[in-house]
Amino acid sequence: MHIPDGYLGPATCGVFYAVMLPIWTVASKIVKKTLKAKQVPILAIGAAFSFVIMMFNVPIPGGTTGHAVGGALVAILLGPWAACIAITVALVIQALLFGDGGITAIGANCFNMAFVLPFVGYYIYRAISYNAPIDSNRRVIAAGVGGYIGINVAAFLAGIEFGLQPLLYHTASGQALYCPYGLKAAVPAMLGGHMLVFGWVEAIVTALVIKYLLKTAPELLGPSPSLRNK
């Protein structure tokens, strides 16, 4: 899901930085307004948590493993705007300090994984678990569905971003300058892997983590903490 440098052209990268700028501004204003002084470290903890989730190898049938992004999970735990900041911080650290995900593609990666994924995942979770008691199984199912749909929408958008490159950037003879695959190849490739494998990993991890938290620490999923209401 992390788009590396060199896959997207300069204008595409620029557009996504421009799109993310107001989102980051709104996110920081909302979080600053709603975050109690005592909760300041929770943003950094949320960011580190998003970073570390991606390092958990999840076993899947066939003896292999995959990993979750955890975007919907972080949004359910922190609220979508705080999750946007936390995941952005994790993505920037990954790209800048550990070479995972492109530096020029930070805007696009943040749009897919720090904005679309947590927001889609969170609002699907909210819609399905609407009025459900705190110990209801509906919350577990809602979290799984949110995780699955959130990551697939993000993968679909990443596929479109890849697929637009040969249309936007090519030489007169038709040579691609960036990602060489058009929409017909890039979208099914991105969606196929996520709908069949990684989406399920995301759904299982999100649902099971919420299930365990409901059992062991339901206060962390309570109905109205300041951050989650926004």
Next chain:
Amino acid sequence: MKKKSNFIRRSLISALSFLKDSVFAEEYTSRNGFLQGIDPRLKVASFALFFITAIFLKRAELLILLYGLCLLLALFSKINLGWFLKRTWLFIPVFSLLIVIPALFDIFTPGETLFTLNILRAKLVISRQGFFGARLFVMRVIVSVSFAVLLSITTKHFALLKTFRIFGIPQVFVMTMGMCYRYIYLFLKVVEDTYLAIKSRVGTRLDYKKGQHIVAWNISALWNRSYHLGEDVYGAMLSRGYTAEPVILDDFKTKSRDWLWLFFVVIFFVIILYIDRRVL
């Protein structure tokens, strides 16, 4: 029937290799090399120009020249070239090299015929556009990844995060990044210890369903611990004089050599983009 699952071993390997890479990077940042001596703020600005150059160039020959400059800078910065090549080629460029293979053929990239391969009576045509497009794509990826890694292994990570201030990013973001960076190591240690404990008690032979429950339990336990840790951290911040307005200490010093370096990079940037646009 229980299937052998290596998720515990793989999680341990990824946590350990992450920590090992960080130790190596920290060792390189402490060396007395060329890039280590440049003011981090000007270094970030100059590397931003390298990233922009890499993304704008349309000629693979100029990307090769840029790659040569990157390797030269790595040498002058006392980086072990073998380690650097291994660190930069694995994983993203090798992955890019593999995924670009179908784009060589005229099924995906129609155009003039460059080579024709006969495999099991099937005729596969490599198009000129496909071949040169793939070459440009892989070169662009390796150049960008190499510069990103070079920046991170020649600049102290904490200093690198502090340079965000020159781009006008609010201090609360810079502070969050700094704190997050510290927490990552703490969390990785927790993950490593937990997996070692599981491995020593139940081994690695677990069916995948049980494994998924173990992973989810680990993540939820990590969040539970972290959430409560947040309150302790806030208490520690207050005891050190935190007044809800984060202050980042600025201890950067710029020398004339740093400005000379930036001047060289700007000139290089202008010339290489001029050649790229003029020749194409």
